[in-house]
Amino acid sequence: MKDVIVFKRRRSFEWQVRDQNGTLLMRGRERTRPAARYQVYRTLFMMLAVGPRPNGLRARGLDREQHTGRT
Template structure:
């Protein structure tokens, strides 16, 4: 079942004194989205937001919605 639905994780790392780096990765370690913020809460928010947008635009989402709309 995991072949159909990819699994992602959010990673936060502190760099230097004032920079937090975030990334959304696959379980294989491939980076899908990344960025940096000046505070940990801001980095957590941006990473979670990126993950949400990624899941919202997933290919299986359009398949599910087309099944809901079909009159069959």
């Protein structure tokens, strides 16, 4: 589960998306609260649409190419 947070910061509104452990995944700042809510839910939708990425799968492939000299 992911958490979305919108709060006022000086003259703007800051938004954050965090995972269930409280780790910050994405954040941003907008001038109005509706704009901040739109951006946070847009970001959440995009993260859910992409789905989870396998850990280290792509990084291992890039390391192998660098060591063997293949492109």
